Amino acid sequence: MINPQIVTEAKEKNTKTHPIWFKLKHNKMTTIGFLVLFLIVCLAILAPILTPYDPAKINVAEKFQGPSLQHLFGTDEVGRDILTRILFGARLSLGVGLLVIFVAACIGIFIGAVSGYFGGIIDQIIMRVMDMLLAFPTLILAMALTASLGPSLHNAMMAIAIVEIPIYVRLARSETLVLREKLFVKSAVVFGIKPIPIILKHIIPNAVSPVIIQATLDVGNAILMIATLGFLGLGAQPPTPEWGSMISTGWKYLLDYWWYPTFPGIFLFLTSGALNLIGDGVRDILDPKSNR
Amino acid sequence: MTPLVQINHINKIYGNRKDVIEAVKDISLPVYEGETLGLVGESGSGKSTLGKLLIGLEAPTSGEITYRDKVLWKKKRFMRPRPGEIQTVFQDPQSSLDPRLRVKQIIFEPLSALPLKERKEKGSIERLHALVKRVGLKVEHLDRYPHEFSGGQRQRIAIARALITGPSFIVLDEPTSALDVSVQAQVLNLLKELKQENQLTFLFISHNMSVIRYMCDRIAVMYKGGLVEIDETKNVLNHPKHDYTKMLLSSMLKVN
Amino acid sequence: MLDIKNLSIEFNDLNGKVKALRNINFHIEQGEIVGVVGESGSGKSVTALSILGLLDENAHISNGSITYHDQNLLEMNPKDIQSLRGKKIGMVFQEPMTALHPTMKIGQQLMKVIRQHKKVNKKEADRFAIEALKDVHIHHPEKVAKQYPFELSGGMRQRVVIALAMSSPPELLLADEPTTALDVTVQSEILNLMKELNQKRNTSILLITHDLGVVSQLCDRTIVMYAGQIVETGLTFDVLHSPKHPYTKALLNSLPDLKKQDQPLEAIEGEVPDLRNPPVGCPFNSRCKHTMPVCHEHDPKLEICEGNHYVACWLRRDKV
Numbered sequence: 001m002i003n004p005q006i007v008t009e010a011k012e013k014n015t016k017t018h019p020i021w022f023k024l025k026h027n028k029m030t031t032i033g034f035l036v037l038f039l040i041v042c043l044a045i046l047a048p049i050l051t052p053y054d055p056a057k058i059n060v061a062e063k064f065q066g067p068s069l070q071h072l073f074g075t076d077e078v079g080r081d082i083l084t085r086i087l088f089g090a091r092l093s094l095g096v097g098l099l100v101i102f103v104a105a106c107i108g109i110f111i112g113a114v115s116g117y118f119g120g121i122i123d124q125i126i127m128r129v130m131d132m133l134l135a136f137p138t139l140i141l142a143m144a145l146t147a148s149l150g151p152s153l154h155n156a157m158m159a160i161a162i163v164e165i166p167i168y169v170r171l172a173r174s175e176t177l178v179l180r181e182k183l184f185v186k187s188a189v190v191f192g193i194k195p196i197p198i199i200l201k202h203i204i205p206n207a208v209s210p211v212i213i214q215a216t217l218d219v220g221n222a223i224l225m226i227a228t229l230g231f232l233g234l235g236a237q238p239p240t241p242e243w244g245s246m247i248s249t250g251w252k253y254l255l256d257y258w259w260y261p262t263f264p265g266i267f268l269f270l271t272s273g274a275l276n277l278i279g280d281g282v283r284d285i286l287d288p289k290s291n292r
Numbered sequence: 293m294t295p296l297v298q299i300n301h302i303n304k305i306y307g308n309r310k311d312v313i314e315a316v317k318d319i320s321l322p323v324y325e326g327e328t329l330g331l332v333g334e335s336g337s338g339k340s341t342l343g344k345l346l347i348g349l350e351a352p353t354s355g356e357i358t359y360r361d362k363v364l365w366k367k368k369r370f371m372r373p374r375p376g377e378i379q380t381v382f383q384d385p386q387s388s389l390d391p392r393l394r395v396k397q398i399i400f401e402p403l404s405a406l407p408l409k410e411r412k413e414k415g416s417i418e419r420l421h422a423l424v425k426r427v428g429l430k431v432e433h434l435d436r437y438p439h440e441f442s443g444g445q446r447q448r449i450a451i452a453r454a455l456i457t458g459p460s461f462i463v464l465d466e467p468t469s470a471l472d473v474s475v476q477a478q479v480l481n482l483l484k485e486l487k488q489e490n491q492l493t494f495l496f497i498s499h500n501m502s503v504i505r506y507m508c509d510r511i512a513v514m515y516k517g518g519l520v521e522i523d524e525t526k527n528v529l530n531h532p533k534h535d536y537t538k539m540l541l542s543s544m545l546k547v548n
Numbered sequence: 549m550l551d552i553k554n555l556s557i558e559f560n561d562l563n564g565k566v567k568a569l570r571n572i573n574f575h576i577e578q579g580e581i582v583g584v585v586g587e588s589g590s591g592k593s594v595t596a597l598s599i600l601g602l603l604d605e606n607a608h609i610s611n612g613s614i615t616y617h618d619q620n621l622l623e624m625n626p627k628d629i630q631s632l633r634g635k636k637i638g639m640v641f642q643e644p645m646t647a648l649h650p651t652m653k654i655g656q657q658l659m660k661v662i663r664q665h666k667k668v669n670k671k672e673a674d675r676f677a678i679e680a681l682k683d684v685h686i687h688h689p690e691k692v693a694k695q696y697p698f699e700l701s702g703g704m705r706q707r708v709v710i711a712l713a714m715s716s717p718p719e720l721l722l723a724d725e726p727t728t729a730l731d732v733t734v735q736s737e738i739l740n741l742m743k744e745l746n747q748k749r750n751t752s753i754l755l756i757t758h759d760l761g762v763v764s765q766l767c768d769r770t771i772v773m774y775a776g777q778i779v780e781t782g783l784t785f786d787v788l789h790s791p792k793h794p795y796t797k798a799l800l801n802s803l804p805d806l807k808k809q810d811q812p813l814e815a816i817e818g819e820v821p822d823l824r825n826p827p828v829g830c831p832f833n834s835r836c837k838h839t840m841p842v843c844h845e846h847d848p849k850l851e852i853c854e855g856n857h858y859v860a861c862w863l864r865r866d867k868v
Binding site: 334484540 | 731
Binding site for chain 2: 182183184186187188189190191192193194197201202205206
């Protein structure tokens with residue numbers, strides 16, 4: 001009944017060149033973003049192999065040494081190698097940034113899907129709470145939360161995750177409102193499938209792509225926010241190698257020892273910049289609405 | 293004959309006090325076991341709303357629907373007879389299949405509402421393969437995604453999904469309206485054969501009089517939410533009583 | 549009046565070239581209503597868009613010409629085409645809402661178009677607008693002129709679109725599935741209206757549709773398209789009553805209109821071929837009941853079989 005040739009041909013065509021990669025290759029800025037990020041990730045992963053130094057070990061004898069072959073980016077006020085601390089700091093920043101956004105996105109998408117699917121009073125309550133959270137500037141709210149929970153990397157992560165959640169709730173909710181009307185969701189209702197399985201099986205998987213776009217854009221922000229909190233002394237505590245706190249301590253010595261805050265700053269800039277380029281590229285591809 | 297479904301004085305009103313749309317107005321009709329009842333009308337006639345009341349997607353504002361003498365709606369609660377007993381095939385096969393699931397998962401989905409024992413029994417691989425072949429698909433199609441199929445094939449998938457639970461009653465809401473005529477013919481033939489083989493009862497909703505004429509034993513004509521005529525197909529076609537039915541028949545375009 | 553010769557159009561998509569039209573030849577004469585029927589993917593809409601110069605950017609006209617009164621439309625600059633489009637060639641699409649300005653009153657929209665074509669003052673334009681609405685059998689033209697598109701029903705909107713298209717007035721009206729989105733009772737009214745305008749004003753109409761019933765009601769001549777090619781063309785009566793191409797025959801037989809309930813419909817098995825790499829030979833060869841070896845080797849040309857009736861099929865050829 002069905003011409004098998006057509007179907008197999010169609011299938012081959014679909015797997016040959018995946019349109020997303022096709023388009024990504026043609027976007028220069030995104031490619032640059034990917035290259036930079038790839039480099040930083042490699043450096044972070046290979047950190048223990050690349051440097052002979054320990055990021056936390058104090059060696060007062062070698063403090064404030066300028067960039068040299070031995071210490072490419074110089075040393076800090078207690079003689080630790082700055083390059084080593086930056087590389088280990090990259091592990092922390094990238095890891096924390098990804099983790100925070102992942103957690104925020106997962107929680108946000110679920111709350112948003114529940115809110116949008118059920119509607120009514122549940123929706124009202126959830127959305128008013130989210131509006132309250134969104135009313136504050138994210139950074140101020142994150143600072144307030146960390147300050148009240150006590151300054152530590154853990155609490156900073158939690159605070160950032162909390163302030164990021166409303167964005168995903170809104171996004172997932174608006175997707176859900178569209179998906180709820182789709183016939184495959186209506187079909188599932190007719191089959192007698194309960195709401196939570198419908199949300200998990202149909203709503204969330206289909207709402208996930210705009211969330212991924214938002215998440216790629218937000219990882220850079222989260223890294224910046226972690227660094228900001230670190231800079232203010234609310235995030236990672238010494239001796240943890242963290243870019244923000246390195247810049248914070250280093251900038252007091254900027255005039256005498258320029259290398260100390262400069263190199264962590266450059267890495268922070270490169271990382272969040274690369275992530276933003278990637279995020280923009282991914283959005284252009286996956287979201288036709290913002291394209292033209 | 294005993295009615296499988298009995299609709300008694302059903303009303304469906306949308307909107308609040310100021311802006312009221314009466315989608316379905318005081319409709320009473322039986323659907324007999326084993327028949328195909330055609331529900332014909334134009335857009336806004338309320339035919340799709342009536343279908344939704346039967347499958348549990350919309351609650352009636354007043355009136356009563358019984359299925360095998362059991363009430364379907366108690367206030368706003370749908371009293372599902374036995375899961376999978378009433379099934380449906382929608383118009384648009386683009387949107388009725390989840391693009392993220394494989395065909396096998398799609399066809400098996402209705403089973404997940406069934407009790408474990410029945411689920412195992414009906415979800416056997418042999419049964420799945422037989423069903424897939426019966427609707428004109430191939431076993432190797434089971435691992436593919438909906439976007440790899442044409443409209444007609446997607447509608448076959450939707451039909452297989454409706455049959456997996458072994459239903460008695462299927463509401464077909466414009467099942468071929470989105471298809472090309474040559475493919476429509478394939479699907480209509482298939483539906484007719486399946487109805488014979490499985491002793492099904494169909495409620496066939498369509499705006500297309502020639503499809504309804506070909507498929508249905510009885511025809512119910514709806515106009516602006518009300519039921520204007522219901523009779524056996526040949527009577528409706530040859531001796532239409534209501535003016536609207538006459539108008540509908542006269543505006544049918546005949547090829548020859 | 550309009551003459552299309554050897555027209556071939558390709559689309560570039562991510563996975564290759566889609567050969568949407570292959571060697572299309574037909575013409576429309578003054579005052580004629582020509583119907584183009586085909587299923588989805590047959591290339592009927594692409595044909596209409598190419599006449600209007602409205603093809604997507606990724607479309608590429610690889611061969612052929614579209615001549616309108618001795619002017620090749622494909623070589624004209626976009627500005628001239630646009631003025632031609634508004635003035636000499638009117639258009640009506642499936643979804644009337646897309647052709648109407650959503651926040652402008654019906655009367656204003658009509659007046660704007662009328663004043664583009666005629667040098668008249670506001671008062672006269674207003675009068676012409678009411679006149680135009682009367683011509684499409686709108687009962688209270690003064691009232692409708694003051695309404696917005698969303699206040700009208702689908703049928704009324706399509707009437708307004710026809711009034712807009714006819715106001716220049718055009719020599720050729722291109723109608724792409726004009727009644728597909730409408731109810732059957734409204735559909736026959738709109739078709740009657742189009743027929744009437746054709747007779748009154750001698751406007752030629754090119755009607756694109758998937759519905760053989762619409763064609764039989766309205767068209768003088770019918771062109772049957774399949775997989776980007778014309779497979780049969782002739783007077784509507786001839787094509788529908790004595791179809792020569794197996795595809796046309798099968799299409800007519802797959803309609804439920806005339807079948808008794810106990811007769812199965814004669815469905816055309818299989819699917820439309822993939823136009824990225826169209827099959828060698830006749831495009832219908834994978835679904836045809838009468839295939840011969842030659843069908844898989846060479847593509848049959850459209851050839852005359854009797855009077856004005858042309859068909860592209862090897863079966864015919866053997867008999868001739």
